[in-house]
Each structure stands twice: as C-alpha cells, then as structure tokens.
Amino acid sequence: MHRQALVSAHSSINSGKYTTFQQVTCPIMPKHLLAVWPQIQQSLQGVGQVVLLLDYDGTLAPIVDRPDLARMPRQTQEALVELKALTSPEPDLVIGIITARSLEDVSARVGIDGLLYAGNHGLEIRGPNLEFVHAKALKIKGSVDQVYLRLKEELAIHPGAFAEHKGLSLTVHYRLVDDERVAAVKDTVDKTVRTAVAIGDLVVSPGKMALEIRPNIAWDKGSAITAIVAALGTQPPDSNPPVRDGLVMYFGDDLPDEAGFAAAQDTGGMGIFVGTSEQSTSAHYRLDSPQQVGQTLHLIRQIFRQSA
Numbered sequence: 001m002h003r004q005a006l007v008s009a010h011s012s013i014n015s016g017k018y019t020t021f022q023q024v025t026c027p028i029m030p031k032h033l034l035a036v037w038p039q040i041q042q043s044l045q046g047v048g049q050v051v052l053l054l055d056y057d058g059t060l061a062p063i064v065d066r067p068d069l070a071r072m073p074r075q076t077q078e079a080l081v082e083l084k085a086l087t088s089p090e091p092d093l094v095i096g097i098i099t100a101r102s103l104e105d106v107s108a109r110v111g112i113d114g115l116l117y118a119g120n121h122g123l124e125i126r127g128p129n130l131e132f133v134h135a136k137a138l139k140i141k142g143s144v145d146q147v148y149l150r151l152k153e154e155l156a157i158h159p160g161a162f163a164e165h166k167g168l169s170l171t172v173h174y175r176l177v178d179d180e181r182v183a184a185v186k187d188t189v190d191k192t193v194r195t196a197v198a199i200g201d202l203v204v205s206p207g208k209m210a211l212e213i214r215p216n217i218a219w220d221k222g223s224a225i226t227a228i229v230a231a232l233g234t235q236p237p238d239s240n241p242p243v244r245d246g247l248v249m250y251f252g253d254d255l256p257d258e259a260g261f262a263a264a265q266d267t268g269g270m271g272i273f274v275g276t277s278e279q280s281t282s283a284h285y286r287l288d289s290p291q292q293v294g295q296t297l298h299l300i301r302q303i304f305r306q307s308a
C-alpha cells in the first residue's frame, strides 16, 4: 500500500470516523529517529556495545549523477573520525559501512582506518579481526569479467550509460541517460547478460537509476549483517546467556537495504530508512536525508564523549 494511503488510513482510525478501516492490516509507520531521540539515547547508553552499520550512497553520502563524485558531507566525515577515536581501543562501538560498491572503492572513499568495510552487498567484508570473501562469488568472478567486457562494447551506443566493474559484481548506471532511452539501455543489458543469467551465474536487480548485476548467490546486506554480528559475538541485551550485549543499528536508503533492516531488527536492533515518509519500508525508524544521518552521528558522538 502506498505510504500516503497508510497515513490517511491511520488518521481515519484516529478520528474514529471510519471504523471499517481498522480491518486493514497496516505495516508499522517508521518513527522519525530524531523525534524519539531521548528514547534512542537511553537504549544506546544501556548496552555494552553499539554496532553502527551504514550504507554509503544515499545514506552517508548524497546521491550524485556521477557515482565516482559521491562524497560524505564534511560534518559526517568528522563525526565518524571522532567516534572512531573516542571508542578506541575499547571496542564499545563498532562502525561498519555496507555498500554495493567494491571494498577497495568504499574503504578509499571513506578513508578511516579501523572501520569495518563490506563491499559488493557484503560478499566481501574486511575489518578489525574480520576477513571474508564469499567462496562462490570468487568462482563466478570469471563470468562477471566476461559480461563486463561485452557490456562496455554494447553500451557504447547509449550516451550516458556505463558499466562499473566492482570486482565481484557490476553496476550499469543510467542516471545520465535521456528518459526516452532508458528502456533501450535495459534491453541492451538484458540481452548481454541473458546467457550468464540462464546458466545460473548472475542475477540482475534494480537499483537507483542503475541495474545491479550480481552473482546468483542467496546473500544480501542482511546476510552480511548477520555474519558481522555473529563474528562480533554481539547479542541482544536480553539474550541468555549474554555474550556481549549490544545494539545493532542499520541505516540505508534503497531496496537492497530492506534485508539489512530486517536483519538488524531480528537481533532486537533498529533499521533506519533514509528518505521521505512517502516511500515504503520495513524499517522501524526513519531519517529525511544523509544530512540527518550526519546529525545523528554527532548525537551518538555526544553520548560516547559523555561516557569517555
């Protein structure tokens, strides 16, 4: 159901005018994280370890036409650097970036040592005491390389469209393509990857003005979060026996992040969707923009500064 329809259904229930609306099963409306910050602050102060996981594009860094020009706002970068410094060497805060970009790309782009970086939707993860590459993704890499070479040739006829090689996967960007040519770009991609998809090597999924071409492996950002949390030994505060009580927060802005929200929420943690209230999400919390993600990081920094 469209978010706007949900809003009117809720207000109808509240006004008591249309009792039949109560029959409708509505997903939970995400709460604005900053509107309930005092409660969030209490939760953060009450746990032994905070596992702060964030997507990069559209979450930490605003979306731009050329993905190679995406940068975090200066305040966000500063907040991350200070958070890292405040919580070293005691690992009472783990900061990780989980992105569709390659591991090399995101770690160079963020440029902060000691963070956890997960590239290619978490098919590769690197961080303090953690090194992981999905074995099946390595096997399929040859197929990814072949498709990339063919896409480079085939996309040349579409101005503005280009393929990005991310090691274990590819992204075809069409943000710079004229609207009336987008369908033709998708057609070209479809034809080019058809064989690799048919033999079960690759899958194509939509992204923001992009197509993601990934190894056909049941692995998403949610799997990556589950693997990271298991490796850290983080447990919900009420788990028995508690290994290390912790709170997982995952921030994301796009469809692939929904699996991340679910995984974070399954651990008793929080999914935080970055976007407008009109967009549908399973996350329990919401922020308007990457700027508000930066603002939230500053607020978290204040909590850790007080306890330092």
Ligand SMILES: [Mg+2]
Pocket (backbone or CB within 6 Å): 055, 056, 057, 058, 059, 252, 253, 254
């Ligand atoms: Mg994103």
